Amino acid sequence: MREQVEREAAQAAAAVGQLHDEGVTRALERAAELVGERAGTIAEANAADIEAATLDEGALDRLRLDNSRIAALREQLVQLAALPPLERDEDSWTLENGLRVSVRRIPIGAVGANFEARPNVAVDVAGQLLKSLNGAVLRTGGAALRTVTVLVDEVLRPALAAAGLPPEAVGLVRFPDREGARMLVSLPHVLPLVILRGSGETTAALAREAAGHGVRTLAHAEGGGVLYLGAAADPAKAETLVEASLDRLGVCNRLNLLLVDAAARVDVAPVLERLGIGVREPERIGHEWANDPEHIASVTVRTVASLDEAVALANRETSGLAAAIVTEDAGAAERFLESYRGTAAFWNATTRFTDGFALTGSPETGINVDRVPGPRGPVTYRDLYLRQFRVIGDGSQHR
16 A cells, blocks of 8 residues: 555656646646536546445535536636646845845645545645646545546546646545555655645644654644624624525534624524524534534534624634624724734625635635644645745855
8 A cells, every 4th residue: 555655656746847837727627628528427436425425414515526516626627727827936136246046936846635525625636736836646535535536537637648747747545544644644755745634633643643754734624713793793794694604514614603792782593593503512612513523503602792802712712714703893893803813804704705716716725724934824826835046146156
């Protein structure tokens, strides 16, 4: 098994030098066509995955590719192909000694990606990596392996070949064992970076193991949106946004923690009851209900005395994914937006828009909630590069 993963990674790394913007654009355009042409094959593989799966309701929803979601895959590839390539020149200047310095954005190489049973993520991640001229080695949960295998072998690789690029630029861990994920994060010589998609301790444990091997990770381990109904919240708008934040329950950017200002003239009980959402008291206020199969149709509700208390709870007790305020008070909204430290802050809009495609027009590889410099929030192809200084002299310069 390890030999297969190393081989796929080595081939993807070797292919990186042959990728170029024009070819990748053609490959993404062809991949979009192939999704349409082979929609039946994709749906058949997905139906087999669904039939064999023993997953909870939320995970099954993430696994399912119906006709509309397959069409959405095609449209995302079309739009990704149409986006401009990553701008490679970041900055340049000339020193007093005549040295000409420039900063370039260069490819990382081959990048691993481990994700839960969400087959659409295979196309999202591989597309972003190719767009940034990086190779990809994908590893998914066993529940989605049939579907992802079809997407790699019947869509992505043939599209690369049709564009005159090496199909090996996209690799796949082809066995369902969880050991495959551990192998993916243990190959720093060929996979210096691994994208980890998924929530909970499993993803956190993989990130720790990767660090032990000297592999960097972009880990999307926790989620959950916060919605604060401020003192000046419009009741109708508040109800609309609560409903809009709970349209899908198995996703990371859904409403997780509902904070209601003690001065707000809003009763959230009727809308939650109508939506079939229960109010539960978790052990930890930031508990992510999307990852709690038995209580997925739940939210945590807290009454807070002030905006300051709401922001403090959102900053201290939640993942830092996203938080929103509902208010007609522009001053209060500005204070909230300035005080919240998470990856996305909203005013009178739902945290469900915390999504690369929704915000930037480009699918994401994941949402990074780290609190250190680097790509943060929805990570897209525009973030997947290394910075390189290039210096040109005339031979006369010395220290």
